[in-house]
Amino acid sequence: MKLKKIKFIVITYGTLFVLSCLFLLLSTHGTYSQGDNRDHMRRLLSDELFEASPRLAEVPIIKTLDEIQEPKIMFATATTETKIVAKVDVETPVKAEPQSKTIPILMYHHIRDFNEPTDAIGTNLSVGLADFTAQMDYIKSRGYNTATFADIQNGTLPEKPVILSFDDGYENFYQSAYPILKERGMKSVSYIITGKMGGDYMTETQIKELSDGGFEIGAHTISHPDLSTATTARAAKEITESKATLEAIIGKKVISFCYPSGKYSQAVEDEVRNAGYLYATTTIGGIANIAGNSYALSRYRVNNGTNINNFFE
Ligand SMILES: [Zn+2]
Numbered sequence: 001m002k003l004k005k006i007k008f009i010v011i012t013y014g015t016l017f018v019l020s021c022l023f024l025l026l027s028t029h030g031t032y033s034q035g036d037n038r039d040h041m042r043r044l045l046s047d048e049l050f051e052a053s054p055r056l057a058e059v060p061i062i063k064t065l066d067e068i069q070e071p072k073i074m075f076a077t078a079t080t081e082t083k084i085v086a087k088v089d090v091e092t093p094v095k096a097e098p099q100s101k102t103i104p105i106l107m108y109h110h111i112r113d114f115n116e117p118t119d120a121i122g123t124n125l126s127v128g129l130a131d132f133t134a135q136m137d138y139i140k141s142r143g144y145n146t147a148t149f150a151d152i153q154n155g156t157l158p159e160k161p162v163i164l165s166f167d168d169g170y171e172n173f174y175q176s177a178y179p180i181l182k183e184r185g186m187k188s189v190s191y192i193i194t195g196k197m198g199g200d201y202m203t204e205t206q207i208k209e210l211s212d213g214g215f216e217i218g219a220h221t222i223s224h225p226d227l228s229t230a231t232t233a234r235a236a237k238e239i240t241e242s243k244a245t246l247e248a249i250i251g252k253k254v255i256s257f258c259y260p261s262g263k264y265s266q267a268v269e270d271e272v273r274n275a276g277y278l279y280a281t282t283t284i285g286g287i288a289n290i291a292g293n294s295y296a297l298s299r300y301r302v303n304n305g306t307n308i309n310n311f312f313e
Pocket of ligand 1 (some may be wrong): 167168220258261
């Protein structure tokens with residue numbers, strides 16, 4: 001009698017338990033695999049997106065077209081004055097208050113007589129010797145005086161300053177532009193790629209001679225990479241080591257930097273600032289506002305056939 005009762009209870013409750021388990025399993029499976037499952041996936045995805053978006057927003061990639069576009073002529077007059085409080089460490093030289101708020105900075109590449117239909121980019125980036133000579137004479141005739149970034153830093157900017165910048169440190173700068181500039185008592189800034197010295201590029205001896213003669217030497221990385229897509233470690237190396245290499249050659253601080261192909265991001269700009277540079281130039285077309293962000297300076301591109309007269313007021 002007792003045993004029968006126990007058996008009855010076990011079978012009844014056991015069956016009920018198994019049945020309810022089955023029911024639960026079927027009902028959850030039914031609904032979950034339809035709507036809930038999709039909702040769940042959607043929630044997971046949106047969580048991931050939500051997490052990722054602020055990180056992306058923190059590092060805006062600023063890319064500009066290099067080697068292709070003619071500069072847009074802009075006579076921007078600074079209406080808003082931004083005070084830049086730079087992080088100054090013991091090593092970093094302190095900037096003087098700029099005497100002039102806007103300076104035209106011209107961007108040159110090759111100075112050579114070069115016209116190759118098979119090399120359209122090379123041809124476009126080359127200003128012939130006669131054109132270059134005429135341009136330098138025009139600048140002088142308009143009463144403009146060549147300056148360097150060191151002049152801004154030291155507070156020794158001349159009246160009507162203009163900065164002539166030459167990217168990549170080609171040997172033809174030394175052979176062709178340098179004598180034309182020297183003859184006229186003009187100076188310029190050369191941006192050197194430290195992994196490319198000698199051959200088609202200037203040698204260490206030539207770079208030192210320029211620096212000793214009052215021509216400024218700026219850095220243009222070690223290997224001319226796209227810094228906006230380079231890893232943080234790679235960008236840091238390219239920015240800091242090129243500076244150190246040039247400083248060892250010229251025996252002076254290197255204060256100016258040029259983003260290769262004008263490509264950079266906020267993180268790259270910060271790295272350039274932290275490395276101890278004071279000025280960085282882009283390929284954004286226009287007059288440079290030196291009272292604004294000195295790490296995003298605009299320039300006027302001078303290519304083959306460019307009429308520079310429009311860059312001077
Ligand atoms: Zn370059």
